[in-house]
Amino acid sequence: MNTKNFVLIILSCLVLVISGCSKEQDTSSTNSNTKSATSSMAGLPEKVDPALASAGKAVYEQNCVFCHQADAIGKPGFAPSLTNQEFLRVSSDKFLMATIRDGRAGTGMPPFSHLGRKDVESIVAYLRDHATQANISAQVDAQPRSQGDERLGRFWFDSICATCHGTNGDGYIAGSTGTAIGKAGFLDKATDGFIRETIKVGRSNTRMIGYSGPEAMANLSDGDVDDIIAYLRTVPSK
Ligand code: HEC
Ligand code: HEC
Numbered sequence: 001m002n003t004k005n006f007v008l009i010i011l012s013c014l015v016l017v018i019s020g021c022s023k024e025q026d027t028s029s030t031n032s033n034t035k036s037a038t039s040s041m042a043g044l045p046e047k048v049d050p051a052l053a054s055a056g057k058a059v060y061e062q063n064c065v066f067c068h069q070a071d072a073i074g075k076p077g078f079a080p081s082l083t084n085q086e087f088l089r090v091s092s093d094k095f096l097m098a099t100i101r102d103g104r105a106g107t108g109m110p111p112f113s114h115l116g117r118k119d120v121e122s123i124v125a126y127l128r129d130h131a132t133q134a135n136i137s138a139q140v141d142a143q144p145r146s147q148g149d150e151r152l153g154r155f156w157f158d159s160i161c162a163t164c165h166g167t168n169g170d171g172y173i174a175g176s177t178g179t180a181i182g183k184a185g186f187l188d189k190a191t192d193g194f195i196r197e198t199i200k201v202g203r204s205n206t207r208m209i210g211y212s213g214p215e216a217m218a219n220l221s222d223g224d225v226d227d228i229i230a231y232l233r234t235v236p237s238k
Pocket of ligand 1: 074075076077079080081082084156157160161162163164165177178179180181186195198199203206207208209211228
């Protein structure tokens with residue numbers, strides 16, 4: 001073997017080693033992403049009964065479409081999206097059904113207690129039919145409760161969240177672009193896990209961006225997020 005061939009062989013070995021290394025780096029960075037955002041959790045959405053979903057579409061179109069729009073994509077500053085993937089992922093049937101039944105007092109979301117359980121279930125099936133990701137609400141609702149410091153949370157809320165959700169989280173009614181997260185109608189039905197996930201991951205294609213991770217506008221730590229939840233829990237009584 002002459003020197004030229006020998007150098008070539010060494011070079012191609014090096015290329016193999018380097019590409020092997022960089023592949024390993026790729027996998028490890030994917031892993032750390034998975035850890036920081038549950039959003040990348042794979043899995044398929046649950047199967048929806050097509051007859052129930054199409055019945056639900058009709059009930060939806062009679063009662064909800066005016067505010068939540070066609071395909072429930074929502075309307076900024078007026079009604080939130082109900083087919084947003086990050087929303088559907090963390091919403092349990094219980095949360096959806098109770099919110100539809102009771103509405104949200106002091107907001108534009110009226111109660112639909114006059115609809116029978118079957119109708120409400122069919123709406124939920126219609127909404128779920130838009131899901132492209134697995135429903136992780138059971139894990140999210142089982143997360144521990146926030147042990148945060150409400151005084152620190154208030155600082156974050158006033159400096160970041162109030163811009164869109166209103167000074168006391170009063171929502172659209174106060175001219176805000178975000179929903180009424182300071183009102184009992186939301187807080188009594190949302191678990192700390194639901195709120196935590198929403199703050200960290202955000203909701204794609206809405207103005208609610210995620211607040212966790214290097215690409216976030218403000219990279220809030222898990223502790224900061226829990227401080228905000230602790231503060232939010234105190235707002236309705238103020
Ligand atoms: C740039 C505007 C903006 C900012 C800043 C913002 N949000 Fe939001 N947020 C929204 C919008 C808009 C929605 C509703 C999304 C939709 O329309 O579908 C939302 C939804 C939410 C929800 C879900 C509420 C529900 O009704 O289900 C929570 C919880 C929330 N935001 C918390 C926060 C917190 C806490 C902060 C501060 C760290 C914050 N947001 C900052 C715009 C914002
Ligand atoms: C008159 C307008 C209006 C109608 C009609 C209406 N909604 Fe709403 N809905 C709203 C508003 C406004 C909100 C946000 C309230 C807030 O600020 O927290 C909302 C919130 C919701 C939420 C919570 C979403 C979230 O991000 O947490 C669900 C679920 C919902 N509506 C389902 C329905 C369904 C299903 C129907 C029909 C049966 C319906 N709504 C009819 C205005 C409406």
